[in-house]
Amino acid sequence: MEYIFSDRLKELSGNSIREIFKLVSSSDFISFAGGLPATECLPIKLVERFSAELLGSDRAAALLQYGATEGNPQLRRLMTQYVKRAGIKGVRMENVLIISGGQQGIDLAMKAFVNEGDAILVENPTYLASLHIAKTYRANPIGVNSFEDGIDLDDLERKIKEYRPKLLYIVPNFQNPTGKTLSLEKRRKVAEITARYGLMVIEDDPYRELRYSGQPLPAIKSFDEAGNVIYVTSFSKVISPGLRVGAAIAQEKVIYKLTIGKQAEDVHTNSLAQAIVEKFISDDTLDKWIESCVPVYRAKRDIMARALKEYMPKSFKFSVPEGGLFIWGQFDKRSGIDAAGSFRRAIENKVAYVSGNDFFSDGSGRDCVRLNFSNASHEKLAEGVKRLAQVFSQK
Ligand SMILES: Cc1ncc(COP(=O)(O)O)c(C=O)c1O
Structure with a gap:
């Protein structure tokens, strides 16, 4: 059969990280590729207890039935309070859409605002x-x-004028892939500039709670007076990516359009998973859980950073992020190291990373790598960096 795929998908190849997932199943493989939370930071016991409580309660049938596309009312109400921690105030239930992970928020926002060629x-x-x-x-x-x-x-404003874009997509905290955090002053300015030009903003903030040093900063959305910012948060990195629960916060009119888009995608977010998240955030359970995970992640980040300093070629420069799950590094241009070209050799050496070019809109960045430190054990972090160093010292 010769399949005639849609114009939309025919030229798209798989997301390279999802492809790497298929290669790395053997136990002696060390992957720094995905953005997986630490296994020890998956709250198995709490999820088990909350699931049993919910299924033993008078909500059980409702949680196994179809639910509202907007999300469980209980969770939507809780989210109006939850986002205050990011400085986002005055949120009503009508401003909240529960989504199947942050990724769906990005998808729905683009679906609602982007036309072909924009x-x-x-x-x-x-x-x-x-x-x-x-x-x-x-x-x-x-x-x-x-x-x-x-x-x-300056570049933002220049490109708004030059390309007349529909929206800006931005990750303010411990950005994926670079680990960078947007400064307070820039948050204010991004809100101001984008409002001035009538540009929508997708503020994607899945890592906010995973801060290991420095002070938390208010979201861009907290400076949004024009109503042009769609704030997307997710419980994937702090509870479990398998539950697939996040939330989009925006003006009611925007939420309405995102909801229509979601109806066509998955009807609604898993109701039982939503109710489990409710249990985490209706008191301080989630905060205590995060408090117990932060030292785990901080230690892993520091072990990877020490190993990189010790073993990687001198041409490799990296910065240590204040939070999140990734270290981003770059080889000096003069080294001639091509991270994309070295990938096969890394796989043979049983270690994986993501080459920088996957993250650049113009395909540049072959001299950069993104390394995830959250999922490997302490031993594997050090061993994996040694393997990487071997790969890159052969060029
Ligand atoms: C910046 C960013 N946005 C969104 C996502 C997707 O998260 P979710 O599991 O909530 O869909 C990720 C996952 O790695 C991410 O790094």
Whole structure:
């Protein structure tokens, strides 16, 4: 059979991280590729207890029935309070859509605002799935430069004027892939500039609670007076990615359109999973859980950073992020190291990373790597970095 795929998907190849997943099942393989939370930070016992309580309660039948596309009312109500921790105030239930993970929030926002051929702005580099989603809507992602403290505001304004984009996609905390955090002043300015030009913003914030040092900062959404920011949060990294629960916070009119888009995708988010999340956030259970996970992640980050310093070639430079799950590094151009070209050799050496070019809208970044530190054991973190160092010292 010769399949005639849609124009939307025919030129798209699989997301490279999902492809790597298929290669790394053997136990002696060390993967720094995915963004998996630590296994020890999956709250198995709590989820087991909450599931039993819910299924033994008078809500059981409702939780196994179809539910509202907008989400369980109990969780929507709790989310109006939950987002206050990001400085987002005045949120009513009508401003909340429960989504099947943050990724669906990006998808629904692009579905609602992007037409074929529209330019959209992303940080350069950016979360690779945002590029993938943009391409499924046949949008044209344009990279905006970024500095250590986040997006370059002059470049942002220049590109708004030049490309007349529909929206900006931005990750403010411990960005994936670079680990960078957008400064307070820039958060205020991003809200102001985008409002001035009538540009929608997808503020994607799955890592906010995974902070290992420094002070938490208010979301861009907290400075949103025009109603142009769609704030997307997720419980994947702090409870479990398998539950698939997140939330989008926006103006009621925007939530209404996202809801229509979601009806066509998956009807509603898993009701039982939503109710489990309710249990986590209706008191301080989640906060205590996160408090117990932060030292686990901090230790892993520090072990990887020490090993990188010790074993990697001198041409490799990296910065230690204040939170999140990734260390981003770059080889000196003069080293001639090509991370994309070295990938096969790394796989033969039983170690995986993601090459930088997957995160750049223009395919540059072959001299960069993204390394996930959250999922490997302490021993594997050190051993995996040694393997990487072997791969890159052969070039
Ligand atoms: C920046 C960013 N956004 C969204 C997601 C998707 O998260 P979720 O599991 O909530 O869909 C990820 C996952 O790695 C991410 O890094």
